[in-house]
Amino acid sequence: MEPIVSMRGITKSFGPVRALEGVDLDLRRGEVLALLGDNGAGKSTLIKILSGLHVADSGTMEIAGNPVDWKGYDVAAARRLGVETVYQERSLGEKQPLWRNVFVGRHLKTKLGLIDAKREKEETRKLLADVLGLKGAGLHPEARVATLSGGERQGLAIARAMYFDATIIVLDEPTTALGVGEAGKVLSFVERLRDEGRSCLFVSHELHHVHRIADRMALMEQGRIASIFERSEIGLKELAERLLLGHEGRR
Ligand SMILES: Nc1ncnc2c1ncn2[C@@H]1O[C@H](COP(=O)(O)OP(=O)(O)OP(=O)(O)O)[C@@H](O)[C@H]1O
Numbered sequence: 001m002e003p004i005v006s007m008r009g010i011t012k013s014f015g016p017v018r019a020l021e022g023v024d025l026d027l028r029r030g031e032v033l034a035l036l037g038d039n040g041a042g043k044s045t046l047i048k049i050l051s052g053l054h055v056a057d058s059g060t061m062e063i064a065g066n067p068v069d070w071k072g073y074d075v076a077a078a079r080r081l082g083v084e085t086v087y088q089e090r091s092l093g094e095k096q097p098l099w100r101n102v103f104v105g106r107h108l109k110t111k112l113g114l115i116d117a118k119r120e121k122e123e124t125r126k127l128l129a130d131v132l133g134l135k136g137a138g139l140h141p142e143a144r145v146a147t148l149s150g151g152e153r154q155g156l157a158i159a160r161a162m163y164f165d166a167t168i169i170v171l172d173e174p175t176t177a178l179g180v181g182e183a184g185k186v187l188s189f190v191e192r193l194r195d196e197g198r199s200c201l202f203v204s205h206e207l208h209h210v211h212r213i214a215d216r217m218a219l220m221e222q223g224r225i226a227s228i229f230e231r232s233e234i235g236l237k238e239l240a241e242r243l244l245l246g247h248e249g250r251r
């Protein structure tokens with residue numbers, strides 16, 4: 001089966017800084033692909049290109065068989081192709097109630113074209129209960145995001161992506177700064193995505209998280225994909241050693 005995302009020869013510079021130097025990467029259908037590498041290796045830049053936040057300087061990208069025309073490619077275009085990105089911060093408005101966060105920028109409308117707040121709240125309630133399995137008394141559509149734990153916030157952002165039928169979900173360090181229990185929640189949301197046949201590109205520095213859920217692991221070094229491993233090919237210890245080698249290689 002053809003991959004859901006196929007990137008070839010992607011380059012990107014910021015002024016004199018060469019962030020990406022000819023990246024070839026495929027994301028397969030229904031897989032979790034982890035992107036690993038040192039600080040500054042180019043991981044976030046690569047996923048921002050997929051998400052439509054940055055445009056590549058050169059190279060090609062196909063999403064679900066559609067060649068991307070860089071000229072019209074932005075976050076909205078990426079969403080239309082099924083790409084949703086969850087950032088560690090800033091993806092939710094702290095002071096907004098949950099239901100506003102779910103539908104911001106993509107409101108459900110009444111026949112008259114007005115925002116259908118009633119339906120948005122009802123859909124949020126379903127999302128919390130059915131998708132997230134959050135049934136705590138404090139977790140109703142009117143609750144503020146600020147009342148959610150870190151893992152629940154990430155979960156809400158992931159659930160929102162699922163609600164809008166994203167087929168490709170991009171996560172940039174979703175478990176960083178979370179406690180063990182909260183990180184575990186996020187990992188199980190990612191497993192749920194995969195169970196539904198969706199694909200996930202997961203950037204993380206936390207090797208034990210990555211190794212637990214990723215089907216494949218791509219190592220980036222200085223703007224390139226240095227190697228890709230199937231989970232069955234590499235143990236956690238070996239993975240850590242391999243990353244360290246890349247780090248030493250930079251000196
Ligand atoms: N908007 C920008 N303007 C200028 N330079 C940038 C910009 N974004 C990234 N860079 C540079 O591009 C290189 C790759 O950065 P990137 O953020 O992709 O790394 P990363 O692998 O995500 O690192 P980290 O693990 O620290 O998040 C770095 O040298 C960085 O300083």
Ligand SMILES: [Mg+2]
Nearest residue numbers: 043044045172
């Ligand atoms: Mg980054």
